[in-house]
Amino acid sequence: MSEAFLLEVDGLRIETEGPEPRALLEGLSFTLRPGERLGIVGESGSGKTMATRAIPRLLSPGVRIVAGRIRFDGRDLTTASEEELRAVRGAGIGLVFQEPMTSLNPALKIGRQLAEGLALHRRLGDAEMRERIVAMLRRVRIKDPEAALDRYPHEFSGGMRQRIMLASVLLLAPKLVIADEPTTALDTLSQREVLELMVELTAEFGTGLLLITHDLGLVAQYTDRALVLEKGVLVEEGDTRQVLSAPKHPYTAKLVGSMPKRVEDRQPVADTSPVLEIDGAVVEYAGKSGLLRSAAPVRVIDGVELTVRPGEIVALVGGSGSGKTTLGRASLGLKPLAGGEIRFRGVPLGQMSRGQRADFRRAAQLVFQDPFSSLDPRMRIGEIVGATLRHVPGIDRAERRRRVAASLADVGLTGFGDRLPHQMSGGQRQRVAIARAIVGDPDLIVADEPVSALDLTIQLQVLSLMQRLQAERGFACLFITHDLAVVEQIADRVVVLDQGRIVEEGATEAVFADPRSGYTRELLAATPGLALRALAEA
Amino acid sequence: MRVNVALGYGLTGLLIAVILLGFVWLPYDPIAIDLDHTLARPSLSHWLGTDEFGRDVAARAMLGARISVLIALQTVALAIALGTALGVLGGFVRGWTDRLLMTASDAILAFPGILLALAMIAVLGPSRHSIVIALAIAYLPSTIRIVRSAVLSIREREYVEASRVAGDGALYTMWRHVLPNATPPIIVLATSMFGWVVLSESALSFLGVGVPPPEPTWGNMLSSARPYMHGAAYLSIAPGLCIVATLLGINMLGDALRDRFDPRAGR
Numbered sequence: 001m002s003e004a005f006l007l008e009v010d011g012l013r014i015e016t017e018g019p020e021p022r023a024l025l026e027g028l029s030f031t032l033r034p035g036e037r038l039g040i041v042g043e044s045g046s047g048k049t050m051a052t053r054a055i056p057r058l059l060s061p062g063v064r065i066v067a068g069r070i071r072f073d074g075r076d077l078t079t080a081s082e083e084e085l086r087a088v089r090g091a092g093i094g095l096v097f098q099e100p101m102t103s104l105n106p107a108l109k110i111g112r113q114l115a116e117g118l119a120l121h122r123r124l125g126d127a128e129m130r131e132r133i134v135a136m137l138r139r140v141r142i143k144d145p146e147a148a149l150d151r152y153p154h155e156f157s158g159g160m161r162q163r164i165m166l167a168s169v170l171l172l173a174p175k176l177v178i179a180d181e182p183t184t185a186l187d188t189l190s191q192r193e194v195l196e197l198m199v200e201l202t203a204e205f206g207t208g209l210l211l212i213t214h215d216l217g218l219v220a221q222y223t224d225r226a227l228v229l230e231k232g233v234l235v236e237e238g239d240t241r242q243v244l245s246a247p248k249h250p251y252t253a254k255l256v257g258s259m260p261k262r263v264e265d266r267q268p269v270a271d272t273s274p275v276l277e278i279d280g281a282v283v284e285y286a287g288k289s290g291l292l293r294s295a296a297p298v299r300v301i302d303g304v305e306l307t308v309r310p311g312e313i314v315a316l317v318g319g320s321g322s323g324k325t326t327l328g329r330a331s332l333g334l335k336p337l338a339g340g341e342i343r344f345r346g347v348p349l350g351q352m353s354r355g356q357r358a359d360f361r362r363a364a365q366l367v368f369q370d371p372f373s374s375l376d377p378r379m380r381i382g383e384i385v386g387a388t389l390r391h392v393p394g395i396d397r398a399e400r401r402r403r404v405a406a407s408l409a410d411v412g413l414t415g416f417g418d419r420l421p422h423q424m425s426g427g428q429r430q431r432v433a434i435a436r437a438i439v440g441d442p443d444l445i446v447a448d449e450p451v452s453a454l455d456l457t458i459q460l461q462v463l464s465l466m467q468r469l470q471a472e473r474g475f476a477c478l479f480i481t482h483d484l485a486v487v488e489q490i491a492d493r494v495v496v497l498d499q500g501r502i503v504e505e506g507a508t509e510a511v512f513a514d515p516r517s518g519y520t521r522e523l524l525a526a527t528p529g530l531a532l533r534a535l536a537e538a
Numbered sequence: 539m540r541v542n543v544a545l546g547y548g549l550t551g552l553l554i555a556v557i558l559l560g561f562v563w564l565p566y567d568p569i570a571i572d573l574d575h576t577l578a579r580p581s582l583s584h585w586l587g588t589d590e591f592g593r594d595v596a597a598r599a600m601l602g603a604r605i606s607v608l609i610a611l612q613t614v615a616l617a618i619a620l621g622t623a624l625g626v627l628g629g630f631v632r633g634w635t636d637r638l639l640m641t642a643s644d645a646i647l648a649f650p651g652i653l654l655a656l657a658m659i660a661v662l663g664p665s666r667h668s669i670v671i672a673l674a675i676a677y678l679p680s681t682i683r684i685v686r687s688a689v690l691s692i693r694e695r696e697y698v699e700a701s702r703v704a705g706d707g708a709l710y711t712m713w714r715h716v717l718p719n720a721t722p723p724i725i726v727l728a729t730s731m732f733g734w735v736v737l738s739e740s741a742l743s744f745l746g747v748g749v750p751p752p753e754p755t756w757g758n759m760l761s762s763a764r765p766y767m768h769g770a771a772y773l774s775i776a777p778g779l780c781i782v783a784t785l786l787g788i789n790m791l792g793d794a795l796r797d798r799f800d801p802r803a804g805r
Contacts, residue, residue: 332703361705374696378718384697391705436700 005071006175006208007032007055012068014050014059014232024050024063025232034175037199037209039223039240041216041255043455044426047232048212052178055210056089073175091121094169096198098181100161104153110137111149114168121172132171140167140197158320159190163197170201176208183218187319187482192526195222214456216255217485217528220244228252258460259529260489273346274307275443275476276331276364280340283326283500300326302500303340310443313470313477315491315508317484317523323500324480328446331478332364345443362392365437369449371429375421381408381432382417388440407439408432411465427458431465438469448480463490485529488512496520543794549787557604566594568601569752577770586776589759590766595776598754603780605755609670610735616674618728621681626720628682629689630712636686643679651676652741659747666749669742673735684727688720695719722796729792733785740781756780 012028015021025047032038042048053059055070057077070077073092077085089095097103105113114133118124124132130149137145140163153161162182169177179198183191199222202209211223219226219240226243228236228251236249247253281304284297300323308314318324329335331342333349342349344360352360365388368374375384386404389395395403408416411431421429430450437445447466451459467490470477479491487494487508494511496504496519503517515521524530565585572592580587586595628636646654655672662668692698693716701711740757742748744764749755751762756777763773 334699334702358705361703364703366700366703368696368700370696374700376697376715376719387701387706388704 004033005031006034006036006073007210008069008071009051009055010069010071012051012054012070013066014047014054014063015066016063018062021066023232025054027068028229028232028234029068030227030234030237032176032208032210034208035203035206036225037202037211037223039219039226040210040212040229041214041219041226042229043214043255043457045231046229048229049180050232051229052180052210052212055178056093056095057085058089058095087121090117090174091172092174092176094172094174094177096162096165096169096177096179096182098184100158100165100185103165104161106153108152109149110151110153110156110164113153114149114164114171117168118171133167136167136171137164139170139201140164141193142167157190158186159193162186162190162194166194166198166201170205170207173205174207176210177202178210178212180212181214182211184213184215188484188523188526189319191218191528198222215528216244216259216456217530221528228255255456258457260460260463260483260485272310274309275345276306276308276478277343277346278304278306278327278331278340279343280305281327281330281337281342282339283323283330283335284338297338299338300500301330304497304500304502306495306502306505308444308476308478310476311470311474312493313479313491314493314495315487316478316480316495316497317482317487318497319482319523321499322497324482324497325448327497328366328448328478328480331444331446332366333360334366358391358393362388362440363443365440365442365445367430367433367437367445367447367450370453371426371433372421372453374433375429377421379421380417381413381419381421381424384421384432385417385436385439388436392440403439404435407435410438410469411435425458426454427462430454430458430462434462434466434469438473438475441473442475444476444478446478446480449482450479451486452481452483459486466490483529484512484523484527488530496523542790546787546790546792546794549783550791553603553607553784553787556600557607560600560604564597564600566597568593568597568754577766577773579770580772587770587772589762589773595759595773598759599756599776599780602754602756602759602777603784605666605749605753606736606739606757607784609666609673609739609749609755610732612670613673613677613735614728614732616670617677617681617731618724620674621678622685622717622720622724624678625682625685626689626712626717629686630693630708630716639682639686643682646675646679652738655738655742656745656747659742664747664750669739669748673738673742676738677731677735681727681731684723685720688723689716692716692719721799725796725799726792729788729795732788732792736781736784 008031010029012025013023014025015023028051040048040051050059050063054065055072055077059065065078068078072088075084075088077088080088111133115129118129118132133149134145137148142148142160142163156164177198182198183194186194195218198209211218213219223240225238226240227234228243228249230251236243236247236252243252244256247256281301282299283301284299286297304327316324316327326335330337344364347356382404385407386400389400389403404417408414411434413428413431413435416424416428424432450466451462454462463486481487491508494504494506494508495502496517498519504511504515504520511520512524515524570593572588574592575588576590576592578584578588578592584594584596586599588594589598624639628639654676658672658675659668662671698711698715701715736756739748739755740760743755743757744761746761748757751758759777760774763777766773
């Protein structure tokens with residue numbers, strides 16, 4: 001009966017090489033029928049990427065398959081020669097990678113790039129090749145595909161590049177497409193576009209799809225069956241709906257439980273004078289200047305009005321390029337304004353006295369998205385957290401040490417002060433960044449996508465930590481994110497930004513229940529976490 | 539990997555030992571001429587033989603080590619110190635300062651380094667000091683460029699922004715966050731530059747504008763050995779091997795040091 005399966009993986013075991021091998025994948029078995037869509041879910045370190053790299057035998061050096069069998073389309077790939085594998089890769093199994101910025105060769109025009117794969121596997125004339133490429137680009141909804149052939153990858157946005165990548169994979173009409181976190185680098189709307197296309201086209205061509213992701217929402221929306229991996233072990237397998245709505249294994253239940261939830265018991269914010277007022281702010285970047293023409297500045301923020309009151313959590317939502325990060329930086333005086341004014345506790349940022357400025361640096365803090373680049377790799381955790389206090393008057397060394405310890409204890413990292421950043425996990429690093437922000441007892445924290453680089457369970461921990469600290473200390477928070485599911489959990493008010501302008505603003509519940517702008521409605525529809533919740537509540 | 543580290547420490551240690559030994563003991567007077575024993579083959583009395591003036595090659599190589607290494611150290615120190623300061627300045631301040639620095643470096647880079655050094659020595663007169671100054675200036679532009687590009691990428695890291703959020707001044711940020719994280723490329727640069735300087739100094743001596751005779755350097759030893767290549771190849775082999783061993787040792791030491799200073803390198 002094995003002929004019914006396109007892919008059969010049986011007892012796959014992968015270990016690191018070396019004198020003390022470590023198992024990365026312990027006996028994984030699963031099957032995939034032609035045209036079926038299978039999701040593989042897991043957090044970092046679960047071995048999900050390893051498993052899928054192993055199928056076309058593209059493992060990186062240092063790890064190897066020690067046991068198990070991979071049958072694809074009636075052929076045993078574990079024993080296939082390198083030559084046979086080359087014929088299978090591309091033509092039989094297509095791969096879409098996570099990073100559209102690096103998976104296309106920046107030095108090749110799109111046309112050349114797509115023709116390369118085709119020329120390798122199919123014997124076609126130039127005209128026919130061109131025709132097929134243009135037709136496929138049209139299918140992935142690239143505007144003006146003829147012109148696109150002569151463009152370079154950098155002329156396309158991330159979402160478009162990922163669609164071009166998809167086109168290049170589908171051109172060879174593979175029987176299986178493996179997509180490894182294909183939309184993690186994209187914003188919500190581009191993500192939806194890419195995945196809808198992927199599902200539509202694979203269904204049409206009868207191609208099997210293996211979607212690897214950490215995002216349960218995507219699995220819920222786009223797959224038939226799902227596998228859940230935990231630390232190299234398959235813990236649950238089954239119909240996607242079944243797995244997500246009635247998880248059997250505690251780990252799956254924990255994952256599902258980590259999805260952001262609606263919270264109803266937020267205290268209403270008192271109507272006091274605002275801590276942050278953004279009044280008609282305009283931020284411009286120098287445009288590209290040519291040889292003869294001078295640069296016209298590009299407006300990234302265009303007349304934004306926004307206030308944040310003490311103790312209020314305002315979510316700033318938008319896709320990539322919406323200007324949300326820039327607005328966050330501008331609120332902290334890190335980006336010069338080309339127009340308008342930003343006031344902190346009533347004082348314009350540009351007109352602060354020396355003392356006011358020093359206090360502003362204590363009272364307004366920033367938590368970054370990437371916990372790996374936001375901590376100086378050469379400094380100890382204690383020094384990093386204490387840096388905020390260097391300019392606060394009246395704090396001596398002993399007091400500083402005491403406050404740093406208290407702050408670290410508050411984020412659950414007691415005794416970590418002597419470590420270096422690389423000795424900590426992503427979640428721990430992000431908690432260090434939070435400790436650094438709260439150590440000076442701030443009035444405002446700008447949090448720029450603080451959880452989007454983290455695994456789902458860690459996301460929940462960090463979010464709850466921020467919520468708890470906010471409730472205890474009462475700071476205001478400008479929470480920048482692209483994920484509406486997170487917004488619903490944490491924010492009092494939502495501000496939706498599109499191309500540097502506010503398109504919607506209101507209390508969180510009101511916006512979610514009755515979005516007025518079309519852009520917000522699109523965002524809501526594209527948020528996978530909300531789809532999953534609908535599934536779980538159904 | 540471990541072999542490289544051992545080789546780096548070993549060869550560099552040997553070099554230092556030979557130099558130190560040279561201060562207290564040399565087998566012969568390295569500049570004493572002995573016309574009865576010219577071009578003698580290596581033997582028990584003269585381990586590495588004698589040159590065309592009957593001077594002991596082993597003694598000359600030992601003294602040459604001291605002079606060559608001293609010149610290289612001074613040149614590298616000068617070029618790295620100036621280049622790092624200017625590179626950090628250009629990369630961090632940007633604007634016209636940066637443009638001025640880059641234009642000046644490009645102007646210097648437009649000349650072949652050895653030609654530039656020749657011209658400068660012609661002006662300053664041949665002496666150890668002018669060699670150091672000429673070579674340091676020739677190596678300055680590449681130092682500035684490498685340090686500047688490292689700084690340019692580091693200043694965009696978020697921990698540098700975090701330092702601004704904390705209210706740190708630009709100088710402090712540069713000293714505390716940017717410079718320490720720029721050290722790995724600087725170390726690699728310094729060690730490879732050391733090698734290049736030893737070679738350049740040899741080349742200058744070879745061309746006759748290096749350290750004036752009779753003072754020996756590996757370069758002028760090679761240069762004066764050239765006419766005797768066929769009859770007395772050992773004359774070239776001794777200083778040549780010294781140069782190779784020094785370069786190998788210093789480069790491997792540099793790699794080891796770089797890994798040592800990287801906080802992420804697990805131990």
